[in-house]
Amino acid sequence: MINIKRPSETFMKLSKQYGPVFxxxxGGVKMVVLSGYETVKMALIDYxxxxxxxxxIPMFEDINKGFGVPFSHGENWKTMRRFTLSKLRDFGMGRTTIEDRIVEECGFIxxxxxxxxxxxxDLTIKTNFAIGNIIISIIFGHRFDYQHPILLRLLGLISENMKLVGxxxxxxxxxxxxxxxxxxSHGRVMQNIKDIHNFLRTEFVERLKELDRDDQRGFIDAFLVKQEEEKLDPNTYFHEMNLMSTVTSLFMxxxxxxxxTIRWALAYMIIHPEIQRRVHEEIDRVIGSAQPRIDHRKNMPYTNAVIHETQRFANILPMDLPRETTRDVTFQGYHIPKGTYIVPLLESVLYxxxxxxxxxxxxPEHxxxxxxAFLKKAAFMPFSAGRRSCPGETLAKxxxxxxxxxxMxxxxxxxxxxxxxxQVKPSVGLTSPPSSPKICCRPRS
Incomplete structure (x- = not known):
């Protein structure tokens, strides 16, 4: 009954037959699926x-042991999410400092x-390197050259795991x-996680040798400083497993x-050359030969609309990451017990x-x-919403x-x-990256 490669397709069909809550x-899991903007918004925001x-979830419990941010629980989740958001902002998220790093990386790619x-x-490796270097610069305080063996190995492990866990x-x-x-596949995922953790442990040891609480180079330094401050607290959340899981999740x-999303956008430009032409015209008119900066966005409604439409149409995370009810709740006339597995069907919101x-x-006219002029849409939820929304939304935008x-x-x-x-199709995995033929990037005169 279920398309195991892409369950969201089956859930979309079932929602048309059984309504927005079914x-x-x-297997051994009873799921409640929520579909449509009004229902998903009510659950994630109003409730x-x-x-x-x-x-x-067995696989993610095996990987994270209940630590980190995305798949942790209770006070551990609250403490790690609060600390992570704070340090992402400290190290530039949403500020000029991180914009300068992104602009520099744009030059490299x-x-x-x-x-x-x-x-x-095939742009997969190059875009992974470019985007990976931004999060690496936040975590470590520096970037890697595209040919650096550590970067090649690290991003290879992450990419393989993203495919395998889905x-x-x-x-x-x-x-x-x-x-x-x-x-x-389970053994392969766990071996990859072990290899990532071994690299991180080596990095932690090296950073401890040069750790300066008054000159923190990146997220890891900030965590290690906090760990040192709370080393006498037996109940501290600042221990190695939380650091491992949080950093691994940030990478992934x-x-x-x-x-x-960037590769989807470029693929859509090939499929829709008229849209590509209009984006080029707006870039030439607003930016010219200058370096694109985030301040240009307010004067580029069409390009901004194309990016938003790419996120909507590409539907990178069609079923969101699952939720669970924290208490018994009456929702749209249904009694949903505490501990129920919830699927907020983001695909049904974006479509x-x-x-x-x-x-x-x-x-893009959506x-x-x-x-x-650019038009915000409340149903634009590619980063999810509510308590478990993506902490890196500002950086990703x-x-x-x-x-x-x-x-462009x-x-x-x-x-x-x-x-x-x-033709471009979604690949199987935790997310839905594009699977497409190689493309040509021809310099504009």
Missing amino acids: SIQM ADEFAERPH VRALESLEGKPV SPSIVMYNLFPIFYYVCG AGTETTSS DETQFERPEAFY FLDSKG MELFLFFTSL QKFTFHAAPGVTSF
Whole structure:
């Protein structure tokens, strides 16, 4: 009954038959699926406290042991989320300091693509490196060269795990934990996590040798300083496992989703050359040959609309990360017990026909008013909403605008020679990165 490779497709069909709130038994898990903007918004925002927990999912419990931010619980989650948000802001999120780092990284990826002289390329590795370097600079305080073996290895492990944890075999393991004994992907995921943690432990030891509480270089330094301050507290949350899980989550969440969105955007430019032409015209008119900066965004409604429409249409995280009820709740006439597994179907929000005129089409005008000014939409929820919304939303929005405009300023994007029908499809994984042929990045004259 369920499309295990893409369960959201099945849930979308079931919601049309059974309405915006329905339950389904998947293995040993009874899930309540919420669909449509009004229902999901009511749950995540109006009933934020009641839908604020995260269920205990076998694969993620194995990875995080209940620590970190995305899949932790109770006071541990509150403390780590508060600290992480605070330090992301301290190290530049939403400020000029991080904008300068992003602008610098835009220069590196532009030069890397210019060196190809228009030859076909798979942009996955290069966009992962560029976006990965931003989160690395926040965590460590410096970037890596694109050929650096540590960067190659680290981002390779992260990319593989993002695919594996959303694979059918892991989905089956989460529903039927007995599958642990036959799920080969599980062992691969855990080995990758072990390799990431070994690298991080080495990095922590090296940083402790030069740690200066008055000159903190990045997130890790800030955590280690806090750990030292609370070392005599037996109940402290600032210990190695929380550091490991938090940093690993920052890598995974801070790289793959934004990198995938940029690749989706460029693929849509190839599919819709008229939209690409209009973006080029707006960039030429507003920015010219100057370096794109975040201040340009307010004068670029069409480009901003294209980026928002990419996030809506690409639907990177169609089922959100699951929630769990913190107490018994009566919701839209239904009694939902404490501890119920909740699926906020983000795809149903981003494709809600009551909120978007042409939900099944790539249509930037969804985010433009009749005069061509940028139009905010309440149903634009790619970062989720409420207590468990994405803590890196501000950073991701800045990255998307600066990378997209910098690439579009310098290049025109085309299908590779010989490709008569350029098609792009979502890949299987925890997120939905694009699977497409190689593309050509031709320098603009």
